[in-house]
Amino acid sequence: MxxxxxxxxxxxxxxxxxxxxxxxxxxxxxxxxxxxxxxxYAALVGxxxxxxxxxxxxxxxxxxxxxxxxxxxxxxxxxxxxxxxxIQLGYSVxxxxxxxxxxxLVAVPLGFLIGMxxxxxxxxxxxxxxxxPISPLAWMPLALFTLKDSSISAIFVxxxxxxxxMLINTAFGVASVRREWLNVARTLEVGPLRTAFRxxxxxxxxxxxxxxxxxxxxxxxxxxAAEMLVGGTGIGYFVWxxxxxxxxxxxxxxxxxxxxxxxxxxxxxxxxxxxxxxxx
Amino acid sequence: MNEPLIRVEGISKKFTGRDGxxxxxxxxxxxxxxxxxxxxxxxxSGCGKxxxxxxxxxxxxxxxxxxxxxxxxxxxxxxxxxxxxxGHALMPWLTVMGNIAFAxxxxxxxxxxxxxxxxxxxxxxxxxxxGSEKKRPAELSGGMKQRVGIARALAIQPxxxxxxxxxxxxxxxxxxxxxxxxxxxxxxxxQTVFMITHDVDEAILLADKIILMTNGPRAKIAEIVVxxxxxxxxxxxxxxxxxxxxxxxxxIDFLVDRSKxxxxxxxxxxxxxxxxxxxxxxxDEAVAAQMPKPAxxxxxxxxxx
Numbered sequence: 001m002x003x004x005x006x007x008x009x010x011x012x013x014x015x016x017x018x019x020x021x022x023x024x025x026x027x028x029x030x031x032x033x034x035x036x037x038x039x040x041y042a043a044l045v046g047x048x049x050x051x052x053x054x055x056x057x058x059x060x061x062x063x064x065x066x067x068x069x070x071x072x073x074x075x076x077x078x079x080x081x082x083x084x085x086x087i088q089l090g091y092s093v094x095x096x097x098x099x100x101x102x103x104x105l106v107a108v109p110l111g112f113l114i115g116m117x118x119x120x121x122x123x124x125x126x127x128x129x130x131x132x133p134i135s136p137l138a139w140m141p142l143a144l145f146t147l148k149d150s151s152i153s154a155i156f157v158x159x160x161x162x163x164x165x166m167l168i169n170t171a172f173g174v175a176s177v178r179r180e181w182l183n184v185a186r187t188l189e190v191g192p193l194r195t196a197f198r199x200x201x202x203x204x205x206x207x208x209x210x211x212x213x214x215x216x217x218x219x220x221x222x223x224x225a226a227e228m229l230v231g232g233t234g235i236g237y238f239v240w241x242x243x244x245x246x247x248x249x250x251x252x253x254x255x256x257x258x259x260x261x262x263x264x265x266x267x268x269x270x271x272x273x274x275x276x277x278x279x280x
Numbered sequence: 281m282n283e284p285l286i287r288v289e290g291i292s293k294k295f296t297g298r299d300g301x302x303x304x305x306x307x308x309x310x311x312x313x314x315x316x317x318x319x320x321x322x323x324x325s326g327c328g329k330x331x332x333x334x335x336x337x338x339x340x341x342x343x344x345x346x347x348x349x350x351x352x353x354x355x356x357x358x359x360x361x362x363x364x365x366x367g368h369a370l371m372p373w374l375t376v377m378g379n380i381a382f383a384x385x386x387x388x389x390x391x392x393x394x395x396x397x398x399x400x401x402x403x404x405x406x407x408x409x410x411g412s413e414k415k416r417p418a419e420l421s422g423g424m425k426q427r428v429g430i431a432r433a434l435a436i437q438p439x440x441x442x443x444x445x446x447x448x449x450x451x452x453x454x455x456x457x458x459x460x461x462x463x464x465x466x467x468x469x470x471q472t473v474f475m476i477t478h479d480v481d482e483a484i485l486l487a488d489k490i491i492l493m494t495n496g497p498r499a500k501i502a503e504i505v506v507x508x509x510x511x512x513x514x515x516x517x518x519x520x521x522x523x524x525x526x527x528x529x530x531x532i533d534f535l536v537d538r539s540k541x542x543x544x545x546x547x548x549x550x551x552x553x554x555x556x557x558x559x560x561x562x563x564d565e566a567v568a569a570q571m572p573k574p575a576x577x578x579x580x581x582x583x584x585x
Contacts, residue, residue: 187358
């Protein structure tokens with residue numbers, strides 16, 4: 001009985017998937033329509049082209065075939081405009097991780113400082129409040145002008161968008177460490193550095209990791225848009241390139257891949273968060 | 281004359297409210313704790329019990345007055361005075377061993393890992409937690425957590441143990457067991473203890489002296505009750521001793537009635553020498569009992585009213 005209950009949710013998921021594919025299939029079926037061109041011309045170009053009924057939107061079967069094709073050969077490289085989806089995703093992941101890790105290097109120590117000192121918190125708060133709501137893409141022109149390199153500019157955009165959630169969460173986590181634990185450290189005459197690393201850091205770690213999880217999500221959202229702007233390589237550029245090629249099938253494949261990689265990144269961070277979280 | 285381990289001279293605590301009014305929580309407290317003594321502080325909530333303990337530990341500062349430990353003024357927290365917190369205050373990311381080792385390696389930073397572990401194990405065994413070394417606080421019951429707190433405090437071998445209602449969050453059965461263990465441990469280690477409680481029976485069982493606080497604000501030490509029962513008392517034979525009910529009735533009378541009206545009741549009260557009372561012995565023998573035993577007090581005492 002219990003095992004049946006465990007299977008309910010996956011079965012329902014499967015049903016939803018099948019319904020979606022079924023609807024998709026029904027909507028993309030080629031319709032027979034009256035020919036609008038000369039019969040001889042129609043014979044030459046084929047029925048679908050002549051009636052204009054074969055949409056650029058693929059059927060589930062077309063899509064499946066395309067995905068299979070990409071899976072068979074994800075890392076091919078045939079020049080700057082024809083690279084495998086795996087290579088493009090790789091470029092994007094490297095950019096995201098570089099910007100993200102740089103942001104963590106800045107945000108965690110700075111957040112620590114802000115969280116430890118109410119004065120620093122009050123001094124920096126206005127800047128954070130103004131800078132935080134700025135769309136990371138608004139920085140792009142400024143980055144292109146000052147850094148003079150499109151790839152580094154994309155990394156900068158990732159850096160700036162990952163910064164705020166980590167900074168704010170670190171500061172919050174550090175500021176709200178339970179007084180009792182700090183008092184334990186004080187009565188044991190533990191030095192400030194040892195308190196920071198042995199008490200405050202582990203106590204704030206779950207909150208810091210939550211900030212890092214939010215950041216990686218935002219960074220992965222932003223990289224697609226950033227790469228559409230800077231071009232060259234990456235999954236965002238791939239999507240834009242395929243739009244220019246009018247290959248909806250490839251765009252759909254890329255969308256699926258973006259979703260899967262984003263999910264993997266989030267799962268990794270969730271796993272890491274669980275490693276540092278201890279119930280009281 | 282020997283200097284007491286702790287001497288408290290005229291401490292008071294004032295808070296300034298949001299509207300600028302100043303509230304005096306407690307005012308002009310004087311008392312002393314001798315080495316090896318177990319002193320309990322009883323009072324209703326709001327008389328600043330926890331603040332007094334925090335001042336003794338150095339975590340908080342009094343608005344006026346001084347606290348001396350071994351003749352030196354307290355200027356901040358120290359490894360000499362270990363605190364057992366009300367809510368155990370264990371770090372959930374550390375194991376039982378880790379929590380105690382954190383304290384031990386803070387006390388003796390030069391010790392290597394195996395020496396620290398050996399020392400910790402000794403105290404884990406002392407509080408009967410052998411076998412739970414690798415557990416994290418979340419896997420322990422409330423009583424076991426508080427045992428870890430006690431082991432952590434004792435492991436740094438402090439001159440003085442400060443306990444802030446250490447058993448108040450425990451159920452009655454666990455509390456009884458832990459009280460006996462504290463009694464045993466203190467007898468074994470001759471530990472000096474200052475404990476806050478609102479449990480009269482706990483105070484009678486554990487304390488050599490019981491400090492009674494009047495109600496706040498402007499709380500004072502009304503009197504210091506000397507526990508005249510032998511130190512060999514246990515939870516089981518306590519109530520059979522002839523002094524037990526007299527001490528208990530005295531404490532309860534105080535908490536129920538006299539703590540409220542103390543100020544108006546006692547015009548000739550001198551805060552520097554709160555009266556030392558011995559309600560335990562039969563009133564006919566009381567004259568003899570007024571002569572305090574040297575083991576309990578080293579200072580000249582105030583006259584019993």
